[in-house]
Amino acid sequence: MATDVMPAHSEPARPEDNYLTASRGFMSWAVTLDHKRIGVMYLIGTMTAMFLGGLLALVLRAEHLSGNPNTLPFVTHDVYNQLFTLHGAIMVFLFIIPSIPAALGNFILPVMLGAKDVAFPRMNLCSFYLWIIGAIFFVCALLTTGLDTGWTFYTPYSTNTSQTNVVLATFGAFILGFSSIFTGLNFIVTIHTMRPPGMTWFRMPLFLWSLYATAIIQVLATPVLGITLLLLAAERMFGLGIFDPKLGGDPVLYQHFFWFYSHPAVYIMILPAMGIISELISTFSRKPIFGYRFIAFSSMAIALLGFLVWGHHMFTSGQSEMVTIIFSVLTFSVSIPSAIKVFNWLATMYKGSIVLATPMCYALSFLFLFTIGGLTGLFLGALATDIHLHDTYFVVAHFHYVMMGGTLVAFIGGLFYWWPKMTGRMYNEFWGQISSLIVFVAFNLTFFPQFVMGSRGMPRRYYNYLPEFQVYHVLSTIGAFLLGFGLLLAAIVLIVSLFKGKKAPANPWGAATLEWQCTSPPPLANFEKTPTVGNPYDMNSVVWDPDTESFIRRGDVPTVKDEATPAHS
Amino acid sequence: MTQFWNLLNPFPGQHSTFASNVDAIFYFIFWLSMFFFVAIVGFMIYFMIKYRRVEGQEPESSPSHNTPIEVAWSVIPGFLVLGIFWWGFTGYVDMRSPPAEAYEVNVIASMWQWQFKYPTGAISDKLHIPVNRPVKLIMQSKDVLHSLYVPSFRAKQDVVPGRYSGMWFEATDVGVYDLFCTEYCGQKHSDMITKVVVHSTSPEGTTEEVNQTFERWMEIASNPLNDEQGQPLPLDVAGKKLVDTFQCAQCHSIDGTKKVGPSFKGNYGKEVEIVGQGKVLMDENYIRESILEPTAKIHVGYEPKMPSFKGQMKDEWIDAVIAYIKSIQ
Numbered sequence: 083m084a085t086d087v088m089p090a091h092s093e094p095a096r097p098e099d100n101y102l103t104a105s106r107g108f109m110s111w112a113v114t115l116d117h118k119r120i121g122v123m124y125l126i127g128t129m130t131a132m133f134l135g136g137l138l139a140l141v142l143r144a145e146h147l148s149g150n151p152n153t154l155p156f157v158t159h160d161v162y163n164q165l166f167t168l169h170g171a172i173m174v175f176l177f178i179i180p181s182i183p184a185a186l187g188n189f190i191l192p193v194m195l196g197a198k199d200v201a202f203p204r205m206n207l208c209s210f211y212l213w214i215i216g217a218i219f220f221v222c223a224l225l226t227t228g229l230d231t232g233w234t235f236y237t238p239y240s241t242n243t244s245q246t247n248v249v250l251a252t253f254g255a256f257i258l259g260f261s262s263i264f265t266g267l268n269f270i271v272t273i274h275t276m277r278p279p280g281m282t283w284f285r286m287p288l289f290l291w292s293l294y295a296t297a298i299i300q301v302l303a304t305p306v307l308g309i310t311l312l313l314l315a316a317e318r319m320f321g322l323g324i325f326d327p328k329l330g331g332d333p334v335l336y337q338h339f340f341w342f343y344s345h346p347a348v349y350i351m352i353l354p355a356m357g358i359i360s361e362l363i364s365t366f367s368r369k370p371i372f373g374y375r376f377i378a379f380s381s382m383a384i385a386l387l388g389f390l391v392w393g394h395h396m397f398t399s400g401q402s403e404m405v406t407i408i409f410s411v412l413t414f415s416v417s418i419p420s421a422i423k424v425f426n427w428l429a430t431m432y433k434g435s436i437v438l439a440t441p442m443c444y445a446l447s448f449l450f451l452f453t454i455g456g457l458t459g460l461f462l463g464a465l466a467t468d469i470h471l472h473d474t475y476f477v478v479a480h481f482h483y484v485m486m487g488g489t490l491v492a493f494i495g496g497l498f499y500w501w502p503k504m505t506g507r508m509y510n511e512f513w514g515q516i517s518s519l520i521v522f523v524a525f526n527l528t529f530f531p532q533f534v535m536g537s538r539g540m541p542r543r544y545y546n547y548l549p550e551f552q553v554y555h556v557l558s559t560i561g562a563f564l565l566g567f568g569l570l571l572a573a574i575v576l577i578v579s580l581f582k583g584k585k586a587p588a589n590p591w592g593a594a595t596l597e598w599q600c601t602s603p604p605p606l607a608n609f610e611k612t613p614t615v616g617n618p619y620d621m622n623s624v625v626w627d628p629d630t631e632s633f634i635r636r637g638d639v640p641t642v643k644d645e646a647t648p649a650h651s
Numbered sequence: 652m653t654q655f656w657n658l659l660n661p662f663p664g665q666h667s668t669f670a671s672n673v674d675a676i677f678y679f680i681f682w683l684s685m686f687f688f689v690a691i692v693g694f695m696i697y698f699m700i701k702y703r704r705v706e707g708q709e710p711e712s713s714p715s716h717n718t719p720i721e722v723a724w725s726v727i728p729g730f731l732v733l734g735i736f737w738w739g740f741t742g743y744v745d746m747r748s749p750p751a752e753a754y755e756v757n758v759i760a761s762m763w764q765w766q767f768k769y770p771t772g773a774i775s776d777k778l779h780i781p782v783n784r785p786v787k788l789i790m791q792s793k794d795v796l797h798s799l800y801v802p803s804f805r806a807k808q809d810v811v812p813g814r815y816s817g818m819w820f821e822a823t824d825v826g827v828y829d830l831f832c833t834e835y836c837g838q839k840h841s842d843m844i845t846k847v848v849v850h851s852t853s854p855e856g857t858t859e860e861v862n863q864t865f866e867r868w869m870e871i872a873s874n875p876l877n878d879e880q881g882q883p884l885p886l887d888v889a890g891k892k893l894v895d896t897f898q899c900a901q902c903h904s905i906d907g908t909k910k911v912g913p914s915f916k917g918n919y920g921k922e923v924e925i926v927g928q929g930k931v932l933m934d935e936n937y938i939r940e941s942i943l944e945p946t947a948k949i950h951v952g953y954e955p956k957m958p959s960f961k962g963q964m965k966d967e968w969i970d971a972v973i974a975y976i977k978s979i980q
Contacts, residue, residue, distance in 0.1 A: 159838045232835050238812060239795040239837055243762075327813025333796060334811060368704070370715040376725070398798060400811045403747050407740055414732040418725055424691060425724045431698040435710040438699070446695060453691050457684035464680060464735050466673050466742025470805040473798060473833040537661040537677070539802025541833040544841035548829065553658060622709070 104606040115203035121189030131176035138169040143562040146555040162545040163230040170233030182354035193597035196278040201271040209264035219254030237325035237336040252311040266300030280615035287618040292357025295385035307343035341392035349388040355492035365593040366442035367434030370619035373426040380419035387416040413463040440514030444495030451487025476536025506603040507583030520568030527561030587632030667804035749819035753787035761793035763839040764898040773872035781865040787819040798834035822849040890975025924951040
C-alpha cells in the first residue's frame, strides 16, 4: 500500500528532501497523493472559509451596535438574514466539520501511526476536490442570490417561500457531505489496517481514538443528511410533497431528518478537538494522560450516544410529549462522557511539570470555555428551562462556547502544536501566548453577554431588537472585533514564522507519540524505517538534548514487545 | 450599582404560574454548575501554579489511573443530571397539561403578523387575556413555521402549518408583556413582535397601563365598527382600525410606496395591469375580491403572496376597509 502513494511527479528523493521540497510546481500539489500535502491544502482551504465566515459574523455584529436598523445602511432585513445564514452554513459545512479531521488529522494521523500514508490516498485527494466543488457551490449561492433560510434549511420556508437559491446551497452541502464521508472511511480503514507492529488499540494516541470515533459518525450519519437534502431539493424543484403541508408533507419530519445528522455532526466537530486536548495537556504537563481507557471509551460512548439525542433540538417543535421526555433523559446521558474527559484532563495536570507554551495556553482556554459550554447544556437539556431558553441567544452563546470556545480554540492549539512539524519552523512563543490571551478574553466578552440577554428573552436570528437588549449587544460586538483581532494575531504569528522562524527540531515539546520521531518537516515517506512503538504517553522515554535543542529518545528505553500490556500501566 | 446588578439578572419578571418553578430549576442548575465550574477552574489554576515546570527537574511519578476515583466521577454526576432531568420533566408536564376550564383563544400566525380570535368573534393584533385564569392557545400557521414566545411567562411553542399546536399559561399580574416570534420565518421575522395585555377581571384591579377590565375590552373589541366607548365610528375611521388590526400595512403601504403588495394609495379608481387579464378597473368589487380571493387578480409586478381573509372579515368590515382606502387617495 505504501509504494504506490508517491506523488505522480516526484523526482528521485534525496535524503535531505522533505515532503515540501521533494517535488515542485503547481501540478505536484494539484495531483499529489501525499496525505501531508493534502492536509496542508485542506488547511489553507478551511482557513479561507473561516476568514470569510468570520467577516460575515463581524458585519452582523456591527449591525447590532445600535437597535436602529440603519447602523450599517447596506444591512437591510434581507442582508441580515443572509449574513447569519451564510455565517452558519460556511462555518459548519466548510470550516468546523473538515477543520480538525481533514486538515490536522490528514497530516498527523498517518505519521502518528508510523505509516507512510492513509489507506486510500486517491480517495483522500478526491475528498479534497469534493470540498473544493462544494465550496464553489456555496460561493455561487453567495454571489448570486445569497441564501436566507438559516443554515438549518427549515421547511416549508426553504421549499416554498425563500426567493434565494436554496437548491444550489443544498447541493453544495450534499457534495461536502461526500467529502466528509470519504475522509471518515479512509481514517477507519487506516486505523484498522495500518497500525504498526506493537500498537494495539489501547496503545493508540488518544487523538487517533477521537478521530476514529469521529470517522464512525461521519460514515454513519452523513448519508442521512445527503438523502434529506435531496428530498428538500426534489420538493423545491418538482413540488414533491414530503415536508410542505400544502402538498401533504410534514415540516416536523424535516427537522427529525435534519437533526438525525446534525446532532451527531456536533460530535464530528467536538470529538477531534477533545483528542487534541488530550495530547496537549499530557505533553505540556510532561505526564502520561490520566485514565487513558476512560477517555478512549468516552470518545466511543459520545459517538454512539450522540445518535440518540437529536430530538433535543425539537422540544418546542410540536413533536409528541413522550418523545420529548425520552430525548431529554437521553440527552443527559451524553453529558457524562464529556465530564469524565474534563476530570481526567485535570487529573493529568496533577503533579505534572506544566509549561505554558502557546498550545497549552489554548488547551487551558479550551478547558475553561468548554466547561462553560458543557454546563450551560444542562439548562437546555432540562425540559422546563429549555422551553424558556430555546431559540434565544442563550442557545447561540451555548453552542458558540462549545463550537468556537471548544473546537476552534482546540484547533488553533493543535495548529500551534503541530506547526513546527508541518512547516519545519518555530513561531514566536511570546506573541503566540499573547494571541491566546486576547482570544480568551475577547471570546468571553463576545459570548457571555449573550447568555444573559438570551435568558432575558432575546430571540435569535433577529435583525431588530428591543432597546433593553442594547447594552448586551454592544458588549458582544466589542468582544467580537477584539476576537477577530486576536485570531488575526495568531495567524500573523504563524505566517511570520514561515519567513523568520528558527528551524524546528524533530521534537520541540517532548511528546512521546510517533510523529515527533521523524524530522520536521517529515520526509516524503514519513519514516526511513518503521519506528519503534512504545507507550504514546511515556514522557520519560524522551529527554531534553541541549545540543540539538530538541527532545530525543532515551537510548535505554526498552521497546515494548508485549502486546498485552496496555498503555497506561 | 443596582443598575449594574439588574443587568446581570438573568430573567425578565415572573408573570405566570410557571415562572417561579422554571426560575427555581434554572437557579438550581446554575449553582450546581457554579460549584463544578469553580472547582474545575480552581484546580486548573492551582495546578498551573503549583506544578509549573522547573528547569531540569522531572516531575515525580504519580499514578496514571485510579479506577475507584474515575468510577466515582462518572457515577456521581450521573445521579446529579438525573435529578435535573426529573425536575425539568415534572415542570414540563405541568406546562403541557392545560386545565379543562381554560379560556380558549385561537391564534393565527402568518408572515409576519399575529392575529388572535376570541370566542365572541372579536379579533385583535395583541393578545388580550384575563388575569389569574388559565388560557389555552389553539394555534395555526398560514404559511411557514413560527413560534409564540412570551418571556415573562416562560412559555413557548412552535406554530406549525398544516396542524394545530396548543399551549397554555396562567398570567398572575395585570400588565403588558412582550410576545415574540422565535422561529425564523423569513424577511421580517424580527418585526413579528406584539404584546400580551393581561386585563384585570374586576374594576378595582385595573391599572393605569391596562385600564379596562377584560370584559369591557371584549365588549368593545367584539365590534370594531365602534370606538372605545362603544359609540359607532365613521366608516373610514373604522376601516383604518380594521387595517391596523389585520396589519394590512405590513405589505400594503398607505403612502404610495411599493412593499410586498401594491400600495393602498394612488390606485383606487384607476385601471391596473393584471397578470393574464390586461387592464382592470380597481373599484369596490376589485378590493372585495382581493380580500376574499387574493389570487384571482394579480397586479403585475407583485408575487401572489397574500392569504385569503374569507371567513375572517365580515361584509360590513370590508365596507369599512373600502371606505378607508377611498379616503386616503
